[in-house]
Amino acid sequence: MTAGLGLEALDEVDRRIIAALQLNGRAPWSAVARWAGVSETTVQRRFTALHERGLVHVVGVIDLDRTAAGSSMLIRVQARPGRGWDLAEQLTARPEARFLAVVTGTADLIVDFVAHDNDELLRLLFTDLPGADLIAGTESVAVIRTFASAPGWDTGLLPPEAAAELRPTHARPYDRADWGAPPKAPGELERAVAEELAVDGRLPVSAIARKLRTSESSVARAMDRMVSRGGLQFRTLVEPELLGYGVEFMLWLSIHPGHLDEAGRRLAAHPGTKFLAAATGRFNLVGQMVLPAKADLFGYTAEVIGTLPGLNASDVTLHLATLKRAWTRVDRFR
Numbered sequence: 001m002t003a004g005l006g007l008e009a010l011d012e013v014d015r016r017i018i019a020a021l022q023l024n025g026r027a028p029w030s031a032v033a034r035w036a037g038v039s040e041t042t043v044q045r046r047f048t049a050l051h052e053r054g055l056v057h058v059v060g061v062i063d064l065d066r067t068a069a070g071s072s073m074l075i076r077v078q079a080r081p082g083r084g085w086d087l088a089e090q091l092t093a094r095p096e097a098r099f100l101a102v103v104t105g106t107a108d109l110i111v112d113f114v115a116h117d118n119d120e121l122l123r124l125l126f127t128d129l130p131g132a133d134l135i136a137g138t139e140s141v142a143v144i145r146t147f148a149s150a151p152g153w154d155t156g157l158l159p160p161e162a163a164a165e166l167r168p169t170h171a172r173p174y175d176r177a178d179w180g181a182p183p184k185a186p187g188e189l190e191r192a193v194a195e196e197l198a199v200d201g202r203l204p205v206s207a208i209a210r211k212l213r214t215s216e217s218s219v220a221r222a223m224d225r226m227v228s229r230g231g232l233q234f235r236t237l238v239e240p241e242l243l244g245y246g247v248e249f250m251l252w253l254s255i256h257p258g259h260l261d262e263a264g265r266r267l268a269a270h271p272g273t274k275f276l277a278a279a280t281g282r283f284n285l286v287g288q289m290v291l292p293a294k295a296d297l298f299g300y301t302a303e304v305i306g307t308l309p310g311l312n313a314s315d316v317t318l319h320l321a322t323l324k325r326a327w328t329r330v331d332r333f334r
Contacts, residue, residue, distance in 0.1 A: 019157035024166040025058035025201045025234030035162045057237045060197025061326050066231040068183035070114040072143040076107040083134040084108045090131035092323045100324040105317035141281040147268040148276040151233040190222045201234045245290035252283040252315040259310025
C-alpha cells in the first residue's frame with residue numbers, strides 16, 4: 001500500500017508543502033514557500049507534480065452549518081458476505097455521499113450522506129438506497145454539532161506560527177461567536193463560484209470569472225463573503241499515510257449527556273482528531289482520527305478515550321480504504 005501511494009518518493013519539502021496547504025488550501029504560493037523553506041517556483045513545481053500523481057488535491061467545501069446546504073447523516077453499513085466492495089462502489093456513486101470508507105470492525109462501510117431536507121433523507125434511506133439487496137444492516141446517526149472539521153485539521157508538521165500566519169481567523173467550530181446564528185444560504189453567484197472551487201480549490205479568480213462570464217472583482221467579493229462568514233473552506237485531500245499517519249479510524253463514543261460538551265472539546269484538541277461531532281443515537285460523539293501507527297491505538301484507547309468524562313461505551317472502525325472525501329472520488333487519484 002505504501003508503494004502504491006508513492007510514499008517513498010516524498011521528501012521533507014513535499015510534506016511541508018502539503019502541511020501548509022492543509023492549513024490553508026488557497027494560501028499564496030509565496031506563503032507556502034516560506035514555510036516549505038524553498039523558492040516559490042519550487043513549490044509550484046512540486047505541487048504540480050504531486051497533483052499530477054494524484055497524491056494531493058485542493059477543493060473548496062461548503063460548510064453545512066453556516067449555509068443551510070443540508071444536514072449530515074453518518075451511516076454504519078454491514079454488507080452481505082462477499083459483497084462489500086460492490087456495495088461500496090454503488091454508494092460512492094451517489095451524489096449525496098460526501099465521504100465513504102471501507103472499514104473493519106463492527107461495520108463494513110462508513111458513509112456520510114448529506115440531504116437537503118427530511119423528504120430527501122427519507123427517499124435516500126428508505127426507498128432509493130442504492131445496493132439495498134447487498135446490505136445486511138445499517139445504523140444511522142445524525143450530526144447535530146461540529147467540534148472539529150477536516151479543513152481545520154493541523155498535521156503538526158509545521159510550527160504553530162505557520163497556522164497563525166496561514167489561517168489567522170481560524171476558530172474551532174464550537175468557539176465561533178456566531179454559532180447560534182441562523183445559516184445564510186449563498187446567493188446565485190456565490191453558489192456558482194463554490195461549484196467551480198469544489199472541482200479545483202486553487203482555480204484562479206480570473207479563470208472562474210471567465211467561466212461564469214462575470215468580472216474578477218465580483219468573483220473575488222463573492223468568495224471573500226463566503227470565506228469570511230465561514231460558509232466556504234478549502235480542504236487539501238491527501239492520504240494521512242503520506243504525512244506519517246499510518247492508521248486512520250472512526251471513533252464511536254457513547255457519552256453521558258451532561259459531559260458531552262466537555263468530552264467533545266477535550267477530544268477535539270487532540271492532534272490526531274480530523275473530524276469530531278456530536279450526534280444522535282447510541283453513539284453521540286463521533287470522530288475521524290489518525291495516529292502514526294497501529295501500535296499507538298493501545299495507548300490512545302487507555303490515555304485518550306479512557307480518560308474522557310462521562311464515557312459509557314466506545315467502538316473503533318479501522319479504515320481499510322477511503323473511496324470518497326469531500327464529495328470527491330479519491331481512490332482514483334492513484
